[in-house]
Structures are given as structure tokens and as C-alpha cells.
Amino acid sequence: MTYKTLLATTALVALSAGGAHAQVIGFSQIGSESGWRAAETTLTRMQAEERGYDLRFSDAQQRQENQIAAIRSFIAQDVDAILLAPVVATGWDAVLQEAAEAEIPVILLDRMVDSSDDLYLTAVGSDLVHEGYVAGEWLVDTVAGEDCRVVELQGTTGSSPAIDRKNGFEQAIADHANVEIVRSQTGDFTRSGGKSVMEGFLQAEGGGADICAVYAHNDDMAVGAIQAIKEAGLNPGTDILVVSIDAVPDIFLAMAAGEANATVELTPNMAGPAFDALEAYWADGTMPPKFIQTESALYTQDDDPQGEYDRRKDLGY
Numbered sequence: 001m002t003y004k005t006l007l008a009t010t011a012l013v014a015l016s017a018g019g020a021h022a023q024v025i026g027f028s029q030i031g032s033e034s035g036w037r038a039a040e041t042t043l044t045r046m047q048a049e050e051r052g053y054d055l056r057f058s059d060a061q062q063r064q065e066n067q068i069a070a071i072r073s074f075i076a077q078d079v080d081a082i083l084l085a086p087v088v089a090t091g092w093d094a095v096l097q098e099a100a101e102a103e104i105p106v107i108l109l110d111r112m113v114d115s116s117d118d119l120y121l122t123a124v125g126s127d128l129v130h131e132g133y134v135a136g137e138w139l140v141d142t143v144a145g146e147d148c149r150v151v152e153l154q155g156t157t158g159s160s161p162a163i164d165r166k167n168g169f170e171q172a173i174a175d176h177a178n179v180e181i182v183r184s185q186t187g188d189f190t191r192s193g194g195k196s197v198m199e200g201f202l203q204a205e206g207g208g209a210d211i212c213a214v215y216a217h218n219d220d221m222a223v224g225a226i227q228a229i230k231e232a233g234l235n236p237g238t239d240i241l242v243v244s245i246d247a248v249p250d251i252f253l254a255m256a257a258g259e260a261n262a263t264v265e266l267t268p269n270m271a272g273p274a275f276d277a278l279e280a281y282w283a284d285g286t287m288p289p290k291f292i293q294t295e296s297a298l299y300t301q302d303d304d305p306q307g308e309y310d311r312r313k314d315l316g317y
């Protein structure tokens with residue numbers, strides 16, 4: 001039996017239940033490594049509450065084995081759907097197959113897996129390669145032909161945003177020999193990781209005078225790197241350009257202070273489109289597209305960073 005056939009039964013069961021009970025949603029979240037992640041969790045809880053769902057939340061503390069155990073527990077509880085933000089891209093086939101066999105639709109949030117897309121209902125996320133490309137393109141345009149030695153702070157090793165944001169950035173600089181990545185290491189998407197890896201880069205690069213830019217796969221690592229640059233006696237934003245991804249409030253504060261230069265937005269509201277897709281599916285079996293893409297806008301110091309901070313500061317980041 002195909003995933004589609006299996007899940008068609010689920011849709012009909014949900015339909016015939018006629019709202020007799022609150023839909024139960026299991027949410028396997030990665031953890032709380034970044035401000036962006038905290039906002040995604042808050043917005044998912046809010047969306048679930050607004051729609052009258054019973055959300056069962058599991059924090060995996062960055063460990064895939066905890067996520068697999070949580071999904072098995074959700075299956076045992078016979079939930080109506082599962083949201084999964086997968087910490088890494090590989091190793092999901094068996095547990096996704098188990099969910100499909102239990103006729104429980106799974107929706108991926110913000111990160112991708114390398115399993116067959118038959119094993120999940122849909123995925124909500126941004127074009128992660130494009131995000132990296134936009135960051136790289138911004139740097140190429142900004143340095144306008146000048147030599148630029150870049151240090152890169154990668155996200156969690158093996159995660160789809162770390163893989164794709166690296167690829168996208170490399171594509172953008174590929175035809176520009178003046179822009180070169182000279183060091184690249186994971187900071188695990190955390191502020192403390194970004195700071196300590198940047199300290200190592202600065203030390204290895206003779207104090208940092210020859211570093212032109214830091215490209216961080218998320219804003220939290222950029223904020224950590226900014227701290228390290230300041231402690232090394234340099235000026236982030238001018239001596240060393242700072243470009244990153246997420247558009248969290250703290251990066252706009254840094255931009256308003258002239259200490260960060262550009263960020264590419266990733267919306268934390270992944271649950272809204274996910275729940276809309278689930279509701280259509282429950283209503284009449286409508287199959288959503290396999291990928292529901294969110295927007296990725298670039299913000300620079302010219303885009304009213306203080307106003308952007310004010311608009312976002314109470315959104316759960």
C-alpha cells in the first residue's frame with residue numbers, strides 16, 4: 001500500500017470524527033540552540049492553541065536519537081499528525097516508515113531529510129541554497145572586486161541548512177576569485193559556538209587584520225562572532241563585515257549599532273502553513289505539494305534595523 005493510500009484512510013477518519021476531539025499533534029523539536037528556534041517553538045504553540053489542537057511537545061536537545069524516540073512515542077499515543085524539525089538530514093527512513101504504517105501524516109519543518117518524499121506528507125521551509133546564495137551575492141556586490149578573505153561559521157554538521165547554505169554561498173562566489181573562504185568550521189548554530197570558533201579564527205589569522213568578512217549560517221553565531229571580534233580589538237561591521245541568516249531581533253540591534261551588515265530572513269512561522277496543509281488534508285484528503293516554500297528576504301543596514309528590531313522583539317525570539 002502506498003503512503004498516499006494509507007494516509008487517505010487517516011484523512012477520512014479525521015473527517016468522520018467531525019471535531020469530536022481536539023486533534024492531537026506531536027511536535028519533535030530539535031532543541032533551543034538559537035533565538036530563531038525559540039521563536040519557531042513559540043509560534044507553533046500559539047498556532048496550535050488558536051486552532052484548538054492538543055500539541056504534545058518534545059525537545060530533543062539536539063540529539064537525533066531523542067527525536068526518533070519521540071516519534072515512536074507519538075506513534076504509540078496514536079496522535080493525528082506529527083511535526084518533525086529534523087536535526088540532521090540522514091537516518092530517518094525506518095521511523096518515517098513506521099509513522100506511515102501507523103497512518104500518521106508527518107510534516108517536516110524548516111529542515112529537510114534525505115528519505116523518499118513518499119514517507120512524509122509535506123515539508124515547510126525556505127530554499128536553503130538560495131539563502132546562502134543571497135548572502136554570498138551580497139558580499140560579492142559589497143566588496144566590489146576588492147580581495148576578501150572570508151571565514152565561515154557553519155551550522156550543525158550534517159543538517160540540511162549547514163549543507164545547503166554552504167553550497168549556496170560557494171555558488172555565489174564561484175566566479176569571483178577575489179572572494180575566498182579561508183577558514184570554515186561548525187559553530188553548531190549556537191551563540192557560544194560562534195564566539196569560540198571565531199576566537200580560533202582570529203588567533204589563527206594573526207589577530208584578524210586580514211579577515212575581510214565572516215559568513216555565519218545563522219544570526220546567533222554571528223552575534224557570538226561579533227563579540228569575539230570586539231574582544232580582539234577590531235570593529236565588527238567595518239574592519240570585518242558580518243553577513244548571516246535568520247533575521248532575529250538581536251542581529252537588527254547589531255545592524256543598528258553598525259556591527260552587522262546583512263541578514264537573510266527565515267520566517268519562524270513554519271507551523272501556520274503546515275497546519276493549513278493538514279486541515280485541507282483532513283477535510284477532504286487534499287494532498288499538499290511536497291514542499292511549501294517560505295520567503296527569504298535580504299536585510300541590510302539600509303533597511304531600518306531599529307524598526308525591524310522593534311517589530312520582532314516581542315515575537316518569541
Ligand code: AHR
Pocket residue numbers: 033034035036037110111161189217218219220245246266
Ligand atoms: O533550520 C533552521 C536553522 O536552525 C536556523 O537558521 C537556525 O537558527 C536554527 O538553529
